[in-house]
Structure formats: C-alpha cells, structure tokens
Amino acid sequence: MKTIALHSAKKSAVACHNCSLSELCLPRGLNRDELELLENAINKTVKIKKKDYLFHRDDQQQSIYAVKAGAIKTSLSTPDGEEQILGFYLPGDLLGFDAFARDRHTCDAQALDDTLVCELSMDNFQELCGKLPIMRGQMMRQIGSELEREQMLLLTLGQMRTEERLATFLSSLSERNKDRGFSSNEFNLPMARHDLANYLGMAVETLSRMFSRLQEEKIIAVQHRLVKIEDMSRLKQLAHHTCRPAGDAL
Amino acid sequence: MKTIALHSAKKSAVACHNCSLSELCLPRGLNRDELELLENAINKTVKIKKKDYLFHRDDQQQSIYAVKAGAIKTSLSTPDGEEQILGFYLPGDLLGFDAFARDRHTCDAQALDDTLVCELSMDNFQELCGKLPIMRGQMMRQIGSELEREQMLLLTLGQMRTEERLATFLSSLSERNKDRGFSSNEFNLPMARHDLANYLGMAVETLSRMFSRLQEEKIIAVQHRLVKIEDMSRLKQLAHHTCRPAGDAL
DNA sequence: GCATTGTTTTGATTTACATCAAAAAACATG
DNA sequence: CATGTTTTTTGATGTAAATCAAAACAATGC
Numbered sequence: 170m171k172t173i174a175l176h177s178a179k180k181s182a183v184a185c186h187n188c189s190l191s192e193l194c195l196p197r198g199l200n201r202d203e204l205e206l207l208e209n210a211i212n213k214t215v216k217i218k219k220k221d222y223l224f225h226r227d228d229q230q231q232s233i234y235a236v237k238a239g240a241i242k243t244s245l246s247t248p249d250g251e252e253q254i255l256g257f258y259l260p261g262d263l264l265g266f267d268a269f270a271r272d273r274h275t276c277d278a279q280a281l282d283d284t285l286v287c288e289l290s291m292d293n294f295q296e297l298c299g300k301l302p303i304m305r306g307q308m309m310r311q312i313g314s315e316l317e318r319e320q321m322l323l324l325t326l327g328q329m330r331t332e333e334r335l336a337t338f339l340s341s342l343s344e345r346n347k348d349r350g351f352s353s354n355e356f357n358l359p360m361a362r363h364d365l366a367n368y369l370g371m372a373v374e375t376l377s378r379m380f381s382r383l384q385e386e387k388i389i390a391v392q393h394r395l396v397k398i399e400d401m402s403r404l405k406q407l408a409h410h411t412c413r414p415a416g417d418a419l
Numbered sequence: 420m421k422t423i424a425l426h427s428a429k430k431s432a433v434a435c436h437n438c439s440l441s442e443l444c445l446p447r448g449l450n451r452d453e454l455e456l457l458e459n460a461i462n463k464t465v466k467i468k469k470k471d472y473l474f475h476r477d478d479q480q481q482s483i484y485a486v487k488a489g490a491i492k493t494s495l496s497t498p499d500g501e502e503q504i505l506g507f508y509l510p511g512d513l514l515g516f517d518a519f520a521r522d523r524h525t526c527d528a529q530a531l532d533d534t535l536v537c538e539l540s541m542d543n544f545q546e547l548c549g550k551l552p553i554m555r556g557q558m559m560r561q562i563g564s565e566l567e568r569e570q571m572l573l574l575t576l577g578q579m580r581t582e583e584r585l586a587t588f589l590s591s592l593s594e595r596n597k598d599r600g601f602s603s604n605e606f607n608l609p610m611a612r613h614d615l616a617n618y619l620g621m622a623v624e625t626l627s628r629m630f631s632r633l634q635e636e637k638i639i640a641v642q643h644r645l646v647k648i649e650d651m652s653r654l655k656q657l658a659h660h661t662c663r664p665a666g667d668a669l
Numbered sequence: 670g671c672a673t674t675g676t677t678t679t680g681a682t683t684t685a686c687a688t689c690a691a692a693a694a695a696c697a698t699g
Numbered sequence: 700c701a702t703g704t705t706t707t708t709t710g711a712t713g714t715a716a717a718t719c720a721a722a723a724c725a726a727t728g729c
Contacts, residue, residue: 245574248659253574267570269563275570299552302545312562313519319569320517320525324495324503326576327620331716362677370577372717377678393677393725409498581686612707622687627708643695643707 185211203301210293215286217241223278223286224265231272231291233265239284240359243267243276244367254368256318257281257360261349266312281360326370334369335379336407339389343398354401358394383407435461453551460543465536467491473528473536474515481522481541483515489534490609493517493526494617504618506568507531507610511599516562531610576620584619585629586657589639593648604651608644 185208199207214237217223223241224230234241236258243264246252255276258264267275268291298305325334347353358365366376383389388404390397398404435458449457464487467473473491474480486508493514496502505526508514517525518541539547548555575584597603608615616626633639638654640647648654 245570247574247578251578253577255570255573267563267566269559270567271560271563275563275567295552295555298555302549305545305548305555309519310521312566313517313521313525316517316562316566316569317520317525319566319573320495320505323505323569323572323576324497326573327503327617328497328501367577373677374679374718375716378716381678623707624688624709625686628686631708 199301199303203303206297206300207304210297211287211289213288215288217280217284217286219280219282219284221280223280223284224274225277226274228274229272231265231268231274233263233289233291233294234278235287235289236260236262236264237285237287240281241278241284241286242281242360242364242368243278245276252367253370254364255322257364257368259345259359263311266315269312281364331369331371331375332379332382333407333409334371335376335383336388336404338365338369339383339396339398340404340408343401343404353398355395355397358396449551449553453553456547456550457554460547461537461539463538465538467530467534467536469530469532469534471530473530473534474524475527476524478524479522481515481518481524483513483539483541483544484528485537485539486510486512486514487535487537490531491528491534491536492531492610492614492618493528495526502617503620504614505572507614507618509595509609513561516565519562531614581619581621581625582629582632583657583659584621585626585633586638586654588615588619589633589646589648590654590658593651593654603648605645605647608646 185204215223215234217239223234226245238260241258241264242254243256243258244252244254256264258278264278265274272291294308298308325337329337342356342358343353346356360368362373362376366373369376371379380389380391383404384391386403388398388400388407390399435454465473465484467489473484476495488510491508491514492504493506493508494502494504506514508528514528515524522541544558548558575587579587592606592608593603596606610618612623612626616623619626621629630639630641633654634641636653638648638650638657640649
C-alpha cells in the first residue's frame with residue numbers, strides 16, 4: 170500500500186530532444202546549450218506500477234515530475250478515510266508543484282495504471298530557474314495553469330448539477346485529446362468510475378446514471394471506458410457553464 | 420460596475436520596512452540592499468472603494484498585489500451570470516498569481532470594503548526573481564499555499580455536508596486570526612452571507628440555518644457579522660475533516 | 670472451463686438541501 | 700425619524716442526489 174516506487178526504479182538515459190512529449194513539457198525556444206542543461210538536470214526516468222504511489226502527503230522528496238506514459242491521480246484524504254481526488258495527470262502533464270508551499274507534498278499521487286515519469290529534483294529545478302529565465306517563465310505558466318484548473322473544478326463542484334459536471338468533464342477531455350493530436354470524438358477514460366465520481370463530487374451510482382442519461386439522449390455512447398461523442402454541440406451546450414478549457418491536465 | 424479603480428488611485432511612498440504587514444508579505448532575511456530593491460520595485464499603493472474591482476478576468480494588467488487593509492474576493496463567473504467565489508483576501512495576503520498561466524487574470528477581484536493594496540508589476544517581479552533567489556523561494560511558497568488553499572476548498576466542496584463546511588470555515592478563520600495576533604474566539608466576518616454561502620457552495624438560506632443551528636447547539640454566538648466561538652473543541656470536532664489549516668488567505 | 674472478486678449498472682427509498690415565500694432585522698436616504 | 704431598500708432569518712414544500720439493495724457485467728485466477 171505505502172510502497173514508494175522510486176526505490177525500485179530503473180535509471181535510464183534521458184533525451185528530451187527525442188521525446189515525443191517535448192512539445193508539451195519543454196520550454197519552447199531553448200537553444201542547444203540550454204536544452205543540454207535541462208537534459209542533464211533531469212535526474213532519471215521512473216517506472217511506477219499500477220496502484221503504487223509516486224509520492225505521499227508530507228513526503229519531503231520534492232521533485233517535479235512529467236508523465237511520459239500511463240496516468241496519475243492526486244488526492245487529499247481526511248482523518249476518517251474519505252478522499253477527494255484533485256486531478257488526473259496524463260502524458261505530457263507536470264505534477265509536484267504542490268510541494269512549493271512547505272517543501273513537502275500536500276497530496277498523494279497514485280498511479281492509475283503502469284506509468285512512466287521523468288523526475289527533476291527541486292535542487293536542479295531551482296538552479297535551472299536561476300540560469301534560464303525562459304525556464305522560469307515556463308514554470309510560472311505551468312503553475313498558473315494548475316491554479317486555473319483547480320479554479321475551474323471549484324466552479325464545477327460549487328455551481329453545477331451532476332449532469333453538467335459530467336458533460337463539462339467529457340468536453341474538456343475531448344478538447345485535451347484534440348490538442349494532443351488524438352481523436353476528440355472517441356477516447357478511453359483513464360480512470361475507473363469510482364475515481365471519476367469522487368473527482369466530480371458525486372456518488373458512483375449518480376455518475377453511472379448520468380452516463381446512462383447522456384447515452385439515452387444520444388449525446389454519447391459508452392461501453393466500459395470507451396466513450397464516443399455522438400453529438401458534440403449538445404454536449405458543449407450541457408457543459409455550457411464552462412468558461413474556457415483549462416490549459417493542462419484535468 | 421466595471422470601474423477599474425487603479426486609474427483613480429493615489430500613488431504614495433512605499434516603505435515596506437515600516438509596514439505592519441512586513442512579517443507577512445516580505446521574504447524573511449532580506450538585507451538592507453535587498454529590502455531597498457524590493458521597496459523600489461513596489462510600484463504604488465492603491466485605494467479601491469467597496470464594490471470596485473482590482474482586476475477583471477482577461478485583464479492584461481498583470482501585477483502581484485498585497486492587501487494592506489480591507490478585503491478582496493476573487494471569483495469566476497459563467498456566461499449565464501452565476502459566480503463561484505474562489506477566495507477572500509485579507510490584510511497580509513497576496514493575490515494575482517492566477518495571471519501566471521497566460522499573462523491575463525483568470526478571475527475577477529472585487530473589494531468587499533474600502534481597501535488598500537500594494538502593487539508590484541510583473542516586470543519588476545520577474546526582475547526581482549532573477550536577482551534575489553530568496554525572493555523566488557518566497558514567491559514559490561506563496562503560490563504553493565494558494566494551490567494548497569484551493570485544494571482544501573475542493574475537499575470542502577466535494578466531501579463535506581453544509582454544517583461541516585461552515586464549521587471548517589469558522590475554524591480556519593479563527594486559526595488565521597490567532598496567527599495574526601488577533602482574537603481567535605471573537606471576530607468579524609469580512610463578507611456578507613451571500614458571498615460566504617456562494618464560497619461554501621450552498622444557498623444563503625442554508626447558510627443562515629447552519630449559523631442558527633451552531634448557535635442553538637451553543638457552539639457559537641452570532642450577531643450580524645460578529646462571531647463568538649463558545650465551544651472551540653466541538654467546533655473543531657465538527658470541522659473534523661479538515662487536514663490542516665492552510666497557510667494563507669481563506 | 671468455472672469460480673471468485675471487483676466494478677458498473679439499475680431500481681426503490683430516503684434525505685439533505687434548494688427553492689419558494691414571507692417576515693424580521695439592518696441599513697440607507699430624503 | 701419615517702420610508703424605502705437590502706440583507707438575513709424563518710417556515711413550508713419540492714427535488715436532485717445520496718443511500719440502500721441487488722442484479723448484471725467484466726476481470727482474475729485456478
């Protein structure tokens with residue numbers, strides 16, 4: 170349960186310039202020297218098995234991570250065992266900024282699947298930020314969009330009814346896939362119903378009913394984790410509250 | 420309604436080293452030269468009248484602000500006019516980090532009362548961050564606690580019932596006052612019921628009922644905006660879900 | 670293959686909260 | 700201070716979603 174995967178991790182050579190995600194997690198406009206600085210700073214690539222943790226709340230281990238493959242969820246949990254999922258991180262997303270406040274992580278990060286992440290230690294990160302202003306800007310932007318994403322979620326939880334919440338979620342996942350060059354009409358959900366329900370602040374049963382309702386209304390077609398969007402405009406209309414798609418993650 | 424207060428603002432000399440809030444918003448451990456750099460970087464002090472806006476969503480005007488007196492609320496609003504309040508900022512709190520993502524603010528900031536803020540432009544901020552590593556660290560920490568605060572609010576909205584939400588809010592406001600050297604047992608709410616209800620994701624009527632209920636149970640005594648906490652331990656017990664008081668703001 | 674376990678869906682019932690409506694209190698204005 | 704306006708509280712009713720319960724379905728292991 171409390172296994173930290175890092176210890177059993179394989180080190181492997183990092184080559185950001187070859188990575189298919191470079192468009193997403195690299196600051197644009199780095200020259201060769203700067204790119205080399207970054208590549209040397211990346212400490213290692215880490216494998217995490219499904220259900221293992223990347224980090225725990227209060228862990229001192231402070232790094233920034235970039236998801237290369239798989240999926241990670243972050244969550245807060247209460248003394249009495251309830252949890253609130255804060256975000257899902259998919260390939261190209263960065264996580265770990267939560268540790269900025271106190272040099273300790275404020276949430277748990279668990280793999281939803283076998284997952285691969287790049288690790289950049291805070292020390293190296295700090296040094297890089299000192300050397301490369303462009304890197305600093307990029308990081309600020311990353312943190313900013315994390316903040317923005319959480320704000321959108323607050324709006325979702327605070328103001329929307331359950332059907333609207335699901336429509337908003339599906340709509341932004343679709344946008345996200347489009348941005349990444351994948352299909353915006355057909356995709357797999359990276360998480361179980363249980364986790365999605367928790368993230369959206371409702372009971373699993375309610376979530377299931379909302380999926381069924383959207384399906385009855387011919388807006389989507391679902392089987393297991395595969396979602397096909399049949400009527401995008403009506404979906405967007407339902408998700409109508411949404412201000413603007415958040416830049417990153419979910 | 421859409422008045423930007425900045426234009427009518429008075430410039431005034433800034434003297435951070437004299438400011439009673441320096442403990443809160445200054446990075447600790449600045450030497451004289453560094454402190455002077457900071458004071459010169461602070462562009463001006465701004466007065467905002469009650470109900471005026473400090474900034475609007477999508478405003479390019481990008482600065483970091485420190486509240487000196489009064490109170491500010493930030494909120495997101497939807498096409499159909501509903502809003503979600505994201506935070507309340509009281510003296511000593513910093514705001515404006517939301518603009519990091521896209522160089523534009525992602526939310527509105529409105530004064531709940533006549534308010535005084537210090538303004539630090541992003542340009543100066545960037546320059547300072549380059550020059551003073553300690554400043555960078557401090558800012559990272561500030562953003563981190565903003566992130567943490569929003570996470571706690573997500574937990575509140577996603578998992579707690581209404582009574583628990585109010586108890587959590589009162590409990591953390593009390594903690595906050597204690598940290599600032601004010602009474603933790605008796606204080607004024609800086610916002611109207613309407614705003615607090617929205618922030619906590621419930622109807623005004625429900626909030627009012629919860630105040631009444633806590634009063635009936637002899638846990639608190641309220642008259643208008645004045646709250647006295649009569650039984651702190653039972654209040655904390657109700658707010659039991661809460662993980663840890665957030666560092667800053669509400 | 671079948672049994673076991675976990676996940677998802679569907680149905681019946683309860684409930685916490687929203688909504689509607691109006692009184693009471695606080696605040697503002699001439 | 701009397702009057703209108705806004706804010707807050709209280710009461711009655713309706714409803715969206717939680718909970719309880721169980722069936723259907725997928726995944727896992729033997």
